Protein backbone atom coordinates (compact mmCIF):
# COMPACT_ATOMS: atom_id res chain seq x y z
CA UNK A 383 0.00 0.00 0.00
CA UNK A 384 1.29 3.38 -0.91
CA UNK A 385 1.02 5.97 1.88
CA UNK A 386 2.84 8.60 -0.19
CA UNK A 387 0.23 8.53 -2.95
CA UNK A 388 -2.57 8.72 -0.39
CA UNK A 389 -0.92 11.78 1.15
CA UNK A 390 -0.36 13.39 -2.25
CA UNK A 391 -3.96 12.81 -3.39
CA UNK A 392 -5.28 14.27 -0.15
CA UNK A 393 -2.99 17.29 -0.55
CA UNK A 394 -4.14 17.81 -4.14
CA UNK A 395 -7.76 17.65 -2.98
CA UNK A 396 -7.01 20.25 -0.30
CA UNK A 397 -5.42 22.48 -2.96
CA UNK A 398 -8.59 22.06 -5.08
CA UNK A 399 -10.86 22.91 -2.09
CA UNK A 400 -12.35 19.41 -2.09
CA UNK A 401 -13.43 18.63 1.48
CA UNK A 402 -14.34 14.94 1.07
CA UNK A 403 -12.01 12.22 -0.24
CA UNK A 404 -12.08 8.49 0.42
CA UNK A 405 -10.22 5.41 -0.84
CA UNK A 406 -11.70 1.94 -1.52
CA UNK A 407 -9.87 -1.14 -2.83
CA UNK A 408 -11.50 -2.53 -6.02
CA UNK A 409 -11.97 -5.89 -4.27
CA UNK A 410 -14.69 -4.37 -2.04
CA UNK A 411 -17.08 -4.44 -5.00
CA UNK A 412 -16.71 -8.25 -5.11
CA UNK A 413 -17.91 -8.84 -1.53
CA UNK A 414 -21.63 -7.93 -1.36
CA UNK A 415 -22.66 -6.07 1.82
CA UNK A 416 -26.42 -6.05 1.06
CA UNK A 417 -28.88 -7.11 -1.62
CA UNK A 418 -29.47 -6.12 -4.36
CA UNK A 419 -25.72 -5.61 -4.84
CA UNK A 420 -23.77 -3.93 -7.64
CA UNK A 421 -23.88 -6.14 -10.78
CA UNK A 422 -20.48 -7.24 -12.09
CA UNK A 423 -20.57 -5.07 -15.22
CA UNK A 424 -20.88 -1.96 -13.02
CA UNK A 425 -17.83 -2.75 -10.84
CA UNK A 426 -14.57 -0.78 -11.22
CA UNK A 427 -12.50 -3.62 -12.71
CA UNK A 428 -15.23 -4.29 -15.29
CA UNK A 429 -15.14 -0.63 -16.35
CA UNK A 430 -11.32 -0.19 -16.14
CA UNK A 431 -9.52 -3.54 -15.67
CA UNK A 432 -6.34 -1.91 -14.29
CA UNK A 433 -8.19 -0.58 -11.22
CA UNK A 434 -6.71 -1.37 -7.82
CA UNK A 435 -8.19 1.58 -5.90
CA UNK A 436 -11.21 3.81 -6.32
CA UNK A 437 -10.75 7.38 -5.10
CA UNK A 438 -14.02 9.18 -4.41
CA UNK A 439 -14.17 12.96 -4.10
CA UNK A 440 -17.12 14.98 -2.84
CA UNK A 441 -18.14 18.63 -3.07
CA UNK A 442 -21.08 20.01 -1.09
CA UNK A 443 -24.03 22.02 -2.38
CA UNK A 444 -24.57 25.02 -0.08
CA UNK A 445 -27.63 24.56 2.08
CA UNK A 446 -28.97 28.16 1.91
CA UNK A 447 -28.94 28.00 -1.91
CA UNK A 448 -30.47 24.52 -1.99
CA UNK A 449 -33.27 25.77 0.29
CA UNK A 450 -34.62 27.88 -2.54
CA UNK A 451 -35.09 24.73 -4.68
CA UNK A 452 -36.65 24.26 -7.09
CA UNK A 453 -35.06 27.44 -8.40
CA UNK A 454 -32.65 28.85 -10.98
CA UNK A 455 -30.27 29.56 -8.08
CA UNK A 456 -30.00 25.90 -7.06
CA UNK A 457 -29.86 24.83 -10.72
CA UNK A 458 -26.80 27.02 -11.31
CA UNK A 459 -25.14 25.87 -8.08
CA UNK A 460 -25.68 22.25 -9.11
CA UNK A 461 -24.16 22.82 -12.53
CA UNK A 462 -21.18 24.69 -11.05
CA UNK A 463 -20.46 21.98 -8.48
CA UNK A 464 -20.69 19.34 -11.20
CA UNK A 465 -18.23 21.23 -13.42
CA UNK A 466 -15.76 21.69 -10.55
CA UNK A 467 -16.00 18.01 -9.62
CA UNK A 468 -15.37 16.88 -13.17
CA UNK A 469 -12.38 19.16 -13.53
CA UNK A 470 -10.93 17.99 -10.21
CA UNK A 471 -11.46 14.32 -11.10
CA UNK A 472 -9.81 14.84 -14.46
CA UNK A 473 -6.83 16.60 -12.89
CA UNK A 474 -6.31 13.97 -10.18
CA UNK A 475 -6.51 11.12 -12.73
CA UNK A 476 -4.10 12.94 -15.06
CA UNK A 477 -1.59 13.55 -12.26
CA UNK A 478 -1.69 9.89 -11.20
CA UNK A 479 -1.30 8.69 -14.79
CA UNK A 480 1.66 11.05 -15.31
CA UNK A 481 3.21 9.63 -12.14
CA UNK A 482 3.15 6.09 -13.56
CA UNK A 483 -0.24 4.86 -12.29
CA UNK A 484 -2.79 4.48 -15.11
CA UNK A 485 -5.95 6.25 -13.92
CA UNK A 486 -9.28 7.46 -15.31
CA UNK A 487 -11.92 9.79 -13.98
CA UNK A 488 -15.64 9.02 -14.13
CA UNK A 489 -17.86 12.10 -14.40
CA UNK A 490 -20.42 12.79 -11.70
CA UNK A 491 -23.32 12.09 -14.05
CA UNK A 492 -23.75 9.35 -16.61
CA UNK A 493 -27.20 9.90 -18.06
CA UNK A 494 -26.90 12.44 -20.84
CA UNK A 495 -30.40 13.80 -20.31
CA UNK A 496 -33.48 13.25 -18.18
CA UNK A 497 -35.32 11.61 -21.09
CA UNK A 498 -32.51 9.01 -21.26
CA UNK A 499 -32.82 8.59 -17.50
CA UNK A 500 -36.55 7.89 -17.90
CA UNK A 501 -35.75 4.99 -20.24
CA UNK A 502 -32.68 3.65 -18.42
CA UNK A 503 -32.58 4.89 -14.80
CA UNK A 504 -28.99 3.87 -13.97
CA UNK A 505 -25.52 5.09 -14.96
CA UNK A 506 -22.64 2.81 -15.96
CA UNK A 507 -20.99 3.41 -12.56
CA UNK A 508 -22.52 4.34 -9.19
CA UNK A 509 -20.70 7.08 -7.26
CA UNK A 510 -23.08 6.66 -4.33
CA UNK A 511 -21.96 3.07 -3.85
CA UNK A 512 -18.33 4.05 -4.44
CA UNK A 513 -18.61 6.76 -1.77
CA UNK A 514 -20.15 4.22 0.61
CA UNK A 515 -17.34 1.72 -0.02
CA UNK A 516 -14.75 4.49 0.40
CA UNK A 517 -16.08 5.25 3.89
CA UNK A 518 -17.61 8.65 3.16
CA UNK A 519 -21.09 7.87 4.48
CA UNK A 520 -24.03 5.47 4.30
CA UNK A 521 -27.49 5.33 2.75
CA UNK A 522 -30.60 7.09 4.01
CA UNK A 523 -34.32 6.49 3.50
CA UNK A 524 -34.12 9.11 0.73
CA UNK A 525 -31.78 6.73 -1.19
CA UNK A 526 -28.90 9.20 -1.18
CA UNK A 527 -25.57 8.81 0.56
CA UNK A 528 -25.61 10.69 3.87
CA UNK A 529 -22.28 12.07 5.07
CA UNK A 530 -21.45 13.29 8.61
CA UNK A 531 -20.27 16.63 7.21
CA UNK A 532 -23.01 17.58 4.75
CA UNK A 533 -25.76 14.96 5.14
CA UNK A 534 -27.03 14.17 1.62
CA UNK A 535 -25.99 17.58 0.25
CA UNK A 536 -22.91 16.31 -1.61
CA UNK A 537 -22.06 15.53 -5.24
CA UNK A 538 -19.49 12.80 -5.94
CA UNK A 539 -17.07 11.81 -8.71
CA UNK A 540 -14.66 8.86 -8.79
CA UNK A 541 -11.16 8.16 -10.03
CA UNK A 542 -10.23 4.57 -10.91
CA UNK A 543 -6.50 4.05 -10.49
CA UNK A 544 -3.95 1.26 -10.82
CA UNK A 545 -2.22 2.61 -7.70
CA UNK A 546 -2.64 0.52 -4.56
CA UNK A 547 -3.55 3.02 -1.85
CA UNK A 548 -4.27 2.49 1.85
CA UNK A 549 -8.10 2.29 2.09
CA UNK A 550 -10.57 3.99 4.44
CA UNK A 551 -12.91 1.82 6.55
CA UNK A 552 -16.58 1.61 5.55
CA UNK A 553 -18.70 3.76 7.88
CA UNK A 554 -20.71 1.21 9.89
CA UNK A 555 -22.87 3.42 12.15
CA UNK A 556 -26.05 4.49 10.31
CA UNK A 557 -26.41 8.25 9.89
CA UNK A 558 -30.09 8.23 8.85
CA UNK A 559 -32.33 8.76 11.89
CA UNK A 560 -35.45 7.59 9.97
CA UNK A 561 -37.29 10.82 10.72
CA UNK A 562 -39.28 10.41 7.45
CA UNK A 563 -39.00 14.13 6.64
CA UNK A 564 -37.76 13.29 3.15
CA UNK A 565 -40.70 10.94 2.57
CA UNK A 566 -43.26 13.49 3.76
CA UNK A 567 -41.68 16.35 1.78
CA UNK A 568 -41.48 14.58 -1.60
CA UNK A 569 -44.18 16.29 -3.70
CA UNK A 570 -44.77 13.21 -5.88
CA UNK A 571 -44.51 10.48 -3.21
CA UNK A 572 -41.54 8.79 -4.87
CA UNK A 573 -40.04 7.57 -1.59
CA UNK A 574 -41.45 4.52 0.18
CA UNK A 575 -40.18 5.23 3.72
CA UNK A 576 -38.23 1.99 4.22
CA UNK A 577 -34.49 1.79 4.88
CA UNK A 578 -32.22 1.47 1.87
CA UNK A 579 -32.18 -0.84 -0.06
CA UNK A 580 -35.62 -2.20 0.91
CA UNK A 581 -37.24 1.11 -0.05
CA UNK A 582 -35.92 2.18 -3.44
CA UNK A 583 -36.90 5.50 -5.02
CA UNK A 584 -39.62 5.27 -7.66
CA UNK A 585 -37.16 6.56 -10.25
CA UNK A 586 -39.70 7.01 -13.00
CA UNK A 587 -41.90 9.23 -10.84
CA UNK A 588 -38.88 11.21 -9.59
CA UNK A 589 -37.50 11.59 -13.15
CA UNK A 590 -40.90 12.72 -14.45
CA UNK A 591 -40.84 15.57 -11.93
CA UNK A 592 -37.25 16.40 -12.90
CA UNK A 593 -38.23 16.50 -16.55
CA UNK A 594 -41.03 18.97 -15.86
CA UNK A 595 -38.70 21.14 -13.73
CA UNK A 596 -36.01 20.97 -16.39
CA UNK A 597 -38.36 22.51 -18.95
CA UNK A 598 -38.77 25.40 -16.49
CA UNK A 599 -34.95 25.70 -15.93
CA UNK A 600 -35.54 24.73 -12.30
CA UNK A 601 -34.19 21.16 -12.12
CA UNK A 602 -33.00 19.34 -10.08
CA UNK A 603 -35.74 19.02 -7.49
CA UNK A 604 -33.58 18.81 -4.33
CA UNK A 605 -36.44 18.72 -1.82
CA UNK A 606 -35.61 15.36 -0.19
CA UNK A 607 -32.04 16.47 0.48
CA UNK A 608 -32.75 19.97 1.76
CA UNK A 609 -35.09 18.75 4.52
CA UNK A 610 -32.72 16.05 5.85
CA UNK A 611 -31.60 16.98 9.39
CA UNK A 612 -28.31 15.04 9.11
CA UNK A 613 -25.06 16.96 8.50
CA UNK A 614 -22.77 19.41 10.26
CA UNK A 615 -23.53 21.96 7.53
CA UNK A 616 -26.87 22.61 9.29
CA UNK A 617 -24.93 23.90 12.30
CA UNK A 618 -22.54 25.95 10.15
CA UNK A 619 -25.42 27.67 8.36
CA UNK A 620 -27.51 28.09 11.55
CA UNK A 621 -30.20 25.79 10.19
CA UNK A 622 -30.55 23.18 12.93
CA UNK A 623 -34.36 23.35 13.09
CA UNK A 624 -35.83 21.42 10.13
CA UNK A 625 -39.28 22.80 11.04
CA UNK A 626 -38.21 25.87 9.07
CA UNK A 627 -39.35 24.17 5.85
CA UNK A 628 -42.93 23.86 7.07
CA UNK A 629 -44.87 26.45 5.06
CA UNK A 630 -47.24 26.97 8.00
CA UNK A 631 -44.41 27.98 10.32
CA UNK A 632 -44.67 31.68 11.21
CA UNK A 633 -41.30 31.70 13.00
CA UNK A 634 -39.48 31.38 9.68
CA UNK A 635 -41.57 33.77 7.59
CA UNK A 636 -38.49 35.76 6.55
CA UNK A 637 -36.98 32.67 4.91
CA UNK A 638 -40.22 31.69 3.18
CA UNK A 639 -40.55 35.17 1.70
CA UNK A 640 -36.98 34.98 0.37
CA UNK A 641 -37.51 31.55 -1.25
CA UNK A 642 -40.78 32.69 -2.80
CA UNK A 643 -39.05 35.71 -4.30
CA UNK A 644 -36.14 33.64 -5.69
CA UNK A 645 -38.48 31.05 -7.22
CA UNK A 646 -40.41 33.79 -8.98
CA UNK A 647 -37.46 34.80 -11.18
CA UNK A 648 -35.11 33.19 -13.70
CA UNK A 649 -37.14 30.02 -14.21
CA UNK A 650 -40.67 28.75 -14.21
Ligand code: SF4
Pocket residue numbers: 567568569570571572573583587588589591603604605606607
Ligand atom coordinates in the same frame (compact mmCIF):
# COMPACT_ATOMS: atom_id res chain seq x y z
S1 SF4 B 1 -35.73 14.49 -5.86
FE1 SF4 B 1 -37.80 15.39 -5.51
S2 SF4 B 1 -39.20 14.04 -6.64
FE2 SF4 B 1 -37.27 12.90 -6.41
S3 SF4 B 1 -37.52 11.71 -4.54
FE3 SF4 B 1 -36.52 13.64 -3.94
S4 SF4 B 1 -38.22 15.01 -3.36
FE4 SF4 B 1 -39.11 13.30 -4.52
Ligand code: SF4
Pocket residue numbers: 522523524525557558559560561562563564565609610611612
Ligand atom coordinates in the same frame (compact mmCIF):
# COMPACT_ATOMS: atom_id res chain seq x y z
S1 SF4 C 1 -34.75 13.08 6.08
FE1 SF4 C 1 -34.73 11.67 7.85
S2 SF4 C 1 -35.42 9.67 7.01
FE2 SF4 C 1 -34.85 10.97 5.26
S3 SF4 C 1 -32.71 10.41 4.86
FE3 SF4 C 1 -32.67 12.20 6.22
S4 SF4 C 1 -32.56 11.34 8.32
FE4 SF4 C 1 -33.17 9.67 6.93
